[in-house]
Amino acid sequence: AQTVTQSQPEMSVQEAETVTLSCTYDTSENNYYLFWYKQPPSRQMILVIRQEAYKQQNATENRFSVNFQKAAKSFSLKISDSQLGDTAMYFCASCKNQGGKLIFGQGTELSVKP
Amino acid sequence: GAGVSQSPSNKVTEKGKDVELRCDPISGHTALYWYRQSLGQGLEFLIYFQGNSAPDKSGLPSDRFSAERTGGSVSTLTIQRTQQEDSAVYLCASMQDRLNTEAFFGQGTRLTVV
Numbered sequence: 001a002q003t004v005t006q007s008q009p010e011m012s013v014q015e016a017e018t019v020t021l022s023c024t025y026d027t028s029e030n031n032y033y034l035f036w037y038k039q040p041p042s043r044q045m046i047l048v049i050r051q052e053a054y055k056q057q058n059a060t061e062n063r064f065s066v067n068f069q070k071a072a073k074s075f076s077l078k079i080s081d082s083q084l085g086d087t088a089m090y091f092c093a094s095c096k097n098q099g100g101k102l103i104f105g106q107g108t109e110l111s112v113k114p
Numbered sequence: 115g116a117g118v119s120q121s122p123s124n125k126v127t128e129k130g131k132d133v134e135l136r137c138d139p140i141s142g143h144t145a146l147y148w149y150r151q152s153l154g155q156g157l158e159f160l161i162y163f164q165g166n167s168a169p170d171k172s173g174l175p176s177d178r179f180s181a182e183r184t185g186g187s188v189s190t191l192t193i194q195r196t197q198q199e200d201s202a203v204y205l206c207a208s209m210q211d212r213l214n215t216e217a218f219f220g221q222g223t224r225l226t227v228v
Contacts, residue, residue, distance in 0.1 A: 043222055044219065045205070091157065093217075
């Protein structure tokens with residue numbers, strides 16, 4: 001079965017500091033994709049970062065980077081220099097290659113404090 | 115439009131009534147997903163359409179829920195004999211399967227059953 005687990009329901013961080021959100025997953029696929037999505041209070045889901053499982057290099061998008069540990073099936077998100085606008089729910093998700101169910105974790109509510 | 119469009123944005127219905135929720139995906143996107151999000155919770159997978167293949171209905175919570183996708187484009191999620199526990203935000207997303215780049219989400223339909 002394809003599952004995604006986020007064990008941190010809530011996190012907080014001071015503005016300008018760094019925070020790491022955890023995610024573990026389980027899949028029987030050899031080729032798959034992992035995602036982090038952000039959902040601010042507006043409810044609009046926004047893609048933060050995407051990782052292809054066959055790539056060993058960790059994906060990076062400006063202040064956002066991931067630590068992808070394939071053997072451990074771990075996919076954590078690091079947010080550097082946190083900004084007030086980063087306050088949102090963050091969801092980890094997985095999808096097999098070439099289409100398939102896109103499965104989400106339970107989410108982590110991140111609060112960035114001034 | 116350029117994005118995923120869902121209608122209505124809000125729907126209040128009486129217990130026992132049927133409701134239809136509509137999703138217009140991005141043109142050319144072969145994959146379409148429906149999710150249910152209860153207040154402060156994660157995204158619960160409901161159903162997945164991929165091209166002309168039979169849909170993956172494994173997430174539908176009961177036989178009161180059904181969905182169709184006509185002509186590989188617009189999708190309708192129907193809930194029959196609504197119950198109060200059906201109250202949630204229903205999110206639709208579309209993705210270009212072969213690229214697995216990103217699932218684009220609509221703003222969702224907030225359903226309230228009174």
